[in-house]
Amino acid sequence: AQRVTQPEKLLSVFKGAPVELKCNYSYSGSPELFWYVQYSRQRLQLLLRHISRESIKGFTADLNKGETSFHLKKPFAQEEDSAMYYCALRGYLYGGATNKLIFGTGTLLAVQP
Amino acid sequence: NAGVTQTPKFQVLKTGQSMTLQCAQDMNHEYMSWYRQDPGMGLRLIHYSVGAGITDQGEVPNGYNVSRSTTEDFPLRLLSAAPSQTSVYFCASSRGQDSPLHFGNGTRLTVT
Numbered sequence: 167a168q169r170v171t172q173p174e175k176l177l178s179v180f181k182g183a184p185v186e187l188k189c190n191y192s193y194s195g196s197p198e199l200f201w202y203v204q205y206s207r208q209r210l211q212l213l214l215r216h217i218s219r220e221s222i223k224g225f226t227a228d229l230n231k232g233e234t235s236f237h238l239k240k241p242f243a244q245e246e247d248s249a250m251y252y253c254a255l256r257g258y259l260y261g262g263a264t265n266k267l268i269f270g271t272g273t274l275l276a277v278q279p
Numbered sequence: 280n281a282g283v284t285q286t287p288k289f290q291v292l293k294t295g296q297s298m299t300l301q302c303a304q305d306m307n308h309e310y311m312s313w314y315r316q317d318p319g320m321g322l323r324l325i326h327y328s329v330g331a332g333i334t335d336q337g338e339v340p341n342g343y344n345v346s347r348s349t350t351e352d353f354p355l356r357l358l359s360a361a362p363s364q365t366s367v368y369f370c371a372s373s374r375g376q377d378s379p380l381h382f383g384n385g386t387r388l389t390v391t
Binding site for chain 1: 323380384
C-alpha cells in the first residue's frame with residue numbers, strides 16, 4: 167500500500183536554527199516524492215521534488231530508498247518559513263504513473279523570532 | 280492566466296442537501312483531482328481525472344460524484360450532504376502524470 171508518514175504535527179524552532187521535517191514512505195514500486203507548502207492564507211504549492219535535486223528557498227530533501235525517507239532540511243530557519251508542509255508520494259506501476267498523489271498528514275513549522 | 284479557480288470559497292449546507300463545488304483551470308491540463316483536507320488527516324484524494332471523459336476514484340470517494348465533460352472543468356457533487364463531509368476541499372490540476380500539481384484556493388464547506 168502507498169503511505170506517507172509525517173510523524174510531527176508541529177515543529178517549533180528559533181530563527182537561525184536548523185530544521186528537519188521528517189517524511190517516511192511506504193511503496194513497493196519506484197516512488198516519486200514531493201514536498202508541498204501552504205503558507206498562511208495561500209494555496210498549496212510545490213516546494214520541491216526529489217527528481218529535480220534542487221534547493222528551493224534554502225530547503226533540500228534527499229530520497230533515501232534504504233530508509234524510505236525524504237526528510238526536508240534547511241540549515242538556518244527564517245520566520246517566513248513558518249507554514250504547513252506536506253510530503254507527498256506518487257507511485258509508478260507497470261511503467262506508468264498511478265496518477266494518485268498521496269499526501270502525509272502535514273507538519274506545521276513555526277519559526278520563532 | 281488564472282490557474283485553478285474554485286467556487287464558492289465558503290458554503291454552509293444542511294444535512295441532506297446537495298450541491299456542486301466548481302473547479303476550472305485555464306492551463307489546458309489533462310489531469311485534475313479533488314482532495315479534502317481535515318485536521319490530523321492531511322489531504323486525501325476523493326476523485327481524479329486523467330482527461331476529458333475519464334474519471335476514477337481516490338481514497339475517499341463515497342458520497343461524492345464527479346464528471347469531466349471538458350478539459351477545463353471538473354465539478355465535485357455532493358449528493359446528500361452529511362456532517363462528516365465538513366472539510367476544506369481543494370481542486371488541483373497538472374499537465375500530465377509527471378508534472379507537479381497546481382492547487383486552487385480551496386472551498387470551506389460546513390454541513391450542519
